[in-house]
Amino acid sequence: MDATIHKFRDASGREDRPSRTEAEDAVRTLLRYIGEDEMREGLVDTPARVVKAYDEMFAGYDQDPEQILGRTFEDVSGYRDMVLIRDIVFHSHCEHHMVPIHGRAHIAYLPDGKVLGLSKIARLVDAFAHRLQTQESMTAQIADQIQGVLKPQGVAVMIEAEHMCMVMRGIRREGSDTVTTAFTGTFSDEVAERARFFDLIRTGSGR
Incomplete structure (x- = not known):
């Protein structure tokens, strides 16, 4: 440039x-x-x-989240159960102090006839992470984008992150994670589906 x-x-x-x-x-x-x-x-x-x-x-400002999700696949042999991508590691920056945020995103959706290529969800997280962010906004942005493009039965997003603005300045507390969630559709309406989402995250992480 x-x-x-x-x-x-x-x-x-x-x-x-x-x-x-x-x-x-x-x-x-x-x-x-x-x-x-x-x-x-x-x-x-x-x-x-x-x-x-x-x-x-901050390359995320030059990326179009809708284009990242792009093509969907309809030949899924009738599969309608949960698709979960767990432990997507990301690095972002807090919009308040422009210091790093380190975290993991867990994202699930319930297909309604179409699915996404698995790498596209990780790329979507990466695009939103490579912008100045609040964790709350990033969580909602991911859920809304997947819901809007794929139109599944529901989307669930959970982000766990450590904010360097709490470690390097201010209260200076290490090891404190912030957890945010966003749910649409079935995940929002049905407690059992949200519980299954959380259970699958815990099972895979050994928690």
Whole structure:
């Protein structure tokens, strides 16, 4: 990517982004703000490295979740029971402090004549994770996207994550996980299906 303005459409509908040069200058400003000399040997190339890292860590803004799910498969031999993808590891960043979130997502759906390629669900998690997030929003986004594209009988999403904003700053408590859930359709309406979802997660994780 060169120093020209890179056009894209983000979640808010904006179509402009500062140039790479402007982004690197912003990193230099932050280095000066914390009391560093941005021209010392170890930091001369840091602005470029940070911007390159941001291109990777926040690549989700350039990905269309609907296109990721893309093609569905209808030749499922009448299968209508739960499809569960467990322990999808992800890394994201908190939108409040822009520090890391590390976690695992567990996602299930009850097909209604169509199924998704299994890798597509992991890619969907990855796309939403590679944006500034709150865990609550990310959980709902995943559930809503699968429900909207696949139109299954129901979707269940559970995310367990550790937030570095609780470890590196503030109360500074390590090992505290946050758990969020989202349910649609049958999972929302039937307690037994939600219980089966949780049971299958616990069985596979040895909890």
